[in-house]
Amino acid sequence: MGTDAPALKVENLETHFFTKAGVVKAVDGVGFSVERAQILGLVGESGSGKSVTGFSILGLVDPPGRVVGGRIEFMGEDIANADEARMQSLRGNRIAMIFQDPMMTLNPVLRIETQMVETVLAHRKVDRAAARARARDALGQVGIPSPDERLAAYPHQFSGGMRQRVAIAIALLNDPDLIIADEPTTALDVTIQAQILHEAQKLCRERGTAMIWITHDLTVIAGLADKVSVMYAGRIVEAGAIDDVLDHPVHPYTKGLIGSVPSRNKRGAPLYQIPGMTPALLNLAPGCAFRERCPRAAPACLEQPAPSEPVPGRSVRCFRPYVEAAS
Amino acid sequence: MSGSALVEIQGLSKRFVKTLDLAGKLANKLGSSIREETVHALDGVDMTVAKGEVVGLVGESGCGKSTLGRIVAGILAPSEGRILYDGRDVAALAPAEAKAVALKAQMIFQDPFASLNPRMRVRDIVGEAPLVHGLVTRGELESYVDEVLLRCGLDTSFKRRYPHQFSGGQRQRIGIARALAVRPDFIVCDEAVAALDVSIQAQILNLFIKLREELGLTYLFISHDLGVVEHISDRVYIMYLGRIVEMAVTEDLFAAPNHPYTKALLREVPRLETRHSDFLPVEGEIPSPLDPPRGCHFHPRCPHATRRCGEEAPTLREISPGRQSACHLNDGV
Numbered sequence: 001m002g003t004d005a006p007a008l009k010v011e012n013l014e015t016h017f018f019t020k021a022g023v024v025k026a027v028d029g030v031g032f033s034v035e036r037a038q039i040l041g042l043v044g045e046s047g048s049g050k051s052v053t054g055f056s057i058l059g060l061v062d063p064p065g066r067v068v069g070g071r072i073e074f075m076g077e078d079i080a081n082a083d084e085a086r087m088q089s090l091r092g093n094r095i096a097m098i099f100q101d102p103m104m105t106l107n108p109v110l111r112i113e114t115q116m117v118e119t120v121l122a123h124r125k126v127d128r129a130a131a132r133a134r135a136r137d138a139l140g141q142v143g144i145p146s147p148d149e150r151l152a153a154y155p156h157q158f159s160g161g162m163r164q165r166v167a168i169a170i171a172l173l174n175d176p177d178l179i180i181a182d183e184p185t186t187a188l189d190v191t192i193q194a195q196i197l198h199e200a201q202k203l204c205r206e207r208g209t210a211m212i213w214i215t216h217d218l219t220v221i222a223g224l225a226d227k228v229s230v231m232y233a234g235r236i237v238e239a240g241a242i243d244d245v246l247d248h249p250v251h252p253y254t255k256g257l258i259g260s261v262p263s264r265n266k267r268g269a270p271l272y273q274i275p276g277m278t279p280a281l282l283n284l285a286p287g288c289a290f291r292e293r294c295p296r297a298a299p300a301c302l303e304q305p306a307p308s309e310p311v312p313g314r315s316v317r318c319f320r321p322y323v324e325a326a327s
Numbered sequence: 328m329s330g331s332a333l334v335e336i337q338g339l340s341k342r343f344v345k346t347l348d349l350a351g352k353l354a355n356k357l358g359s360s361i362r363e364e365t366v367h368a369l370d371g372v373d374m375t376v377a378k379g380e381v382v383g384l385v386g387e388s389g390c391g392k393s394t395l396g397r398i399v400a401g402i403l404a405p406s407e408g409r410i411l412y413d414g415r416d417v418a419a420l421a422p423a424e425a426k427a428v429a430l431k432a433q434m435i436f437q438d439p440f441a442s443l444n445p446r447m448r449v450r451d452i453v454g455e456a457p458l459v460h461g462l463v464t465r466g467e468l469e470s471y472v473d474e475v476l477l478r479c480g481l482d483t484s485f486k487r488r489y490p491h492q493f494s495g496g497q498r499q500r501i502g503i504a505r506a507l508a509v510r511p512d513f514i515v516c517d518e519a520v521a522a523l524d525v526s527i528q529a530q531i532l533n534l535f536i537k538l539r540e541e542l543g544l545t546y547l548f549i550s551h552d553l554g555v556v557e558h559i560s561d562r563v564y565i566m567y568l569g570r571i572v573e574m575a576v577t578e579d580l581f582a583a584p585n586h587p588y589t590k591a592l593l594r595e596v597p598r599l600e601t602r603h604s605d606f607l608p609v610e611g612e613i614p615s616p617l618d619p620p621r622g623c624h625f626h627p628r629c630p631h632a633t634r635r636c637g638e639e640a641p642t643l644r645e646i647s648p649g650r651q652s653a654c655h656l657n658d659g660v
Contacts, residue, residue: 045524045525045526046495046524159612160388161612162612189387189388189551189613190387190551190553190592190595190596191387191591191592191595191608191609191613192387192612193595193597194595194606194607194608194609195606195608197597197606197608198606198607198608201605201606216524216525217525217597218525218599219554219596219597219598219599219601220597222597222598222599222600222601222602223597223598223601223602223603223604223606224604224606226603242602242603243602246599246602256526257525257526258599259529260525260526260528260529261525261529261554261599262529262532262554262555262557262558262559263554263558263598263599263600267557267558267577267578268536268558268559270533270536270537271529271532271533271558272529273526273529273530273533274526274529277494277496277526277527278524
């Protein structure tokens with residue numbers, strides 16, 4: 001495994017759902033890469049395909065959905081076409097996922113200890129005592145007080161924030177190279193969210209874990225991520241370094257999204273409104289999916305824009321990006 | 328301020344008691360000592376909302392902010408304390424007056440999926456209450472509903488549809504239209520934009536601001552989202568575990584928070600302007616309201632806590648004009 005290969009490289013990923021009513025292109029030509037110790041923010045609104053992207057990487061898309069195209073390279077290895085046995089040896093081991101609802105990870109009728117030890121033993125040839133010690137360390141790592149005693153508890157005996165920590169501890173158990181976090185703090189309070197973000201950040205910095213942080217919340221990404229990809233209707237419409245994208249958005253959708261977040265300098269003034277709503281992905285008309293809501297739409301937008309680089313280091317799918325002619 | 332107060336709350340407390348079931352009573356007869364569980368959701372809350380003002384109420388889950396909203400909107404009865412509406416004690420009003428006052432205070436809920444009856448058409452959801460309360464006659468109803476829907480940015484041709492045929496943002500508009508249909512003065516918004524996508528949230532916030540200007544509405548805006556509250560509110564109350572810990576004009580509060588809890592909260596709000604931040608969270612979690620800590624409720628998590636904080640609950644008092652805080656540190660101890 002080459003040291004210069006990114007932790008994850010996704011190219012042209014296509015995940016479609018074949019429903020009776022027609023084909024839903026939930027993910028349609030998505031590409032990005034994440035280096036070690038880097039946090040990528042994958043931002044989008046409901047139905048933009050950001051979660052399906054995460055599931056596709058892990059090979060967890062259920063029928064009628066299917067990954068129909070693209071490359072997924074994990075530490076230099078193509079896993080888009082890997083068999084189920086290979087994926088099983090990667091999931092929960094080299095690649096871990098954290099869900100919005102920790103109860104998706106946790107089994108309500110088993111003690112935390114049982115679930116954590118099982119996860120270790122599935123991938124490591126160690127004895128139970130060593131697996132238990134690893135589980136205890138992982139709980140301590142995510143800031144759960146008295147981890148030795150808490151191992152014996154059931155999921156319902158934890159608060160929401162604590163449960164999410166347990167889910168993160170399980171993700172950490174086998175020291176993964178990549179963690180995909182799908183809205184893990186959305187249901188949590190501000191102070192608890194900050195605690196979880198703190199743990200995530202520590203993990204990246206200290207162990208070099210790569211992370212994909214999927215969220216609808218630009219403000220969380222602003223503090224956490226190194227780079228950001230903005231998704232709209234199954235495609236990445238803008239991607240770049242976090243400061244560049246947030247300070248100088250180029251795609252009309254990104255600009256609209258940032259304008260609609262309440263922030264200090266806009267107090268009391270009307271927020272920017274993106275007119276209309278997210279289009280249904282079923283039988284989406286060809287062309288740019290944002291054009292109906294776009295203030296800069298032009299006849300050219302009836303065609304699908306290919307990714308271009310109107311400013312250095314930025315990938316944008318738009319025929320009419322906000323770029324000054326001078327620069 | 329009290330002269331123009333539309334809603335004034337004095338010493339409001341709310342306790343929820345879980346009474347013993349049969350097994351518990353039997354066990355007690357046999358000599359065990361199982362107690363009834365009491366949740367102190369609200370503990371002596373004072374609040375004023377002036378006419379035309381937007382008051383923000385911020386707190387984390389379980390702090391009692393929704394309970395307060397429900398009591399103010401007349402959905403729940405307080406255990407102790409008084410609510411004055413336009414200077415009159417709501418509990419002491421004659422039935423007919425009480426009904427009129429109840430209509431003047433309306434509520435908008437968080438979940439636009441759970442708060443609309445799925446088996447009623449939009450026309451009936453919005454039109455039912457004004458008809459029942461005699462605000463409009465049956466003949467005027469159609470045009471009245473149209474007017475309310477248009478005001479809330481809904482297409483009147485949709486009024487024969489059912490709630491499930493609408494998106495989340497549109498449903499929230501229906502909820503707002505339902506509240507506005509009885510011509511209220513005062514609206515309690517309980518996490519009204521929390522379930523919406525960012526771009527839809529902006530649309531609804533703009534609608535609130537527009538309606539306030541057009542109809543002279545007064546809002547109590549309950550939210551855990553400080554960014555949203557800062558955007559829309561004139562004045563903000565911060566709540567922690569059933570008590571108000573700080574109140575100030577929005578600009579002052581965000582510029583210089585006084586209470587350690589407010590400081591922690593503001594520091595941890597993710598903002599677009601905050602990049603590559605080092606998250607330094609406040610330790611611990613909100614204690615259970617079943618068994619709140621003695622003294623100041625925040626002292627187990629407070630970095631400045633002294634012995635006094637663990638023994639004596641600080642009172643909410645004015646520390647500078649227009650600003651109240653409940654913290655012993657302000658006494659210079």
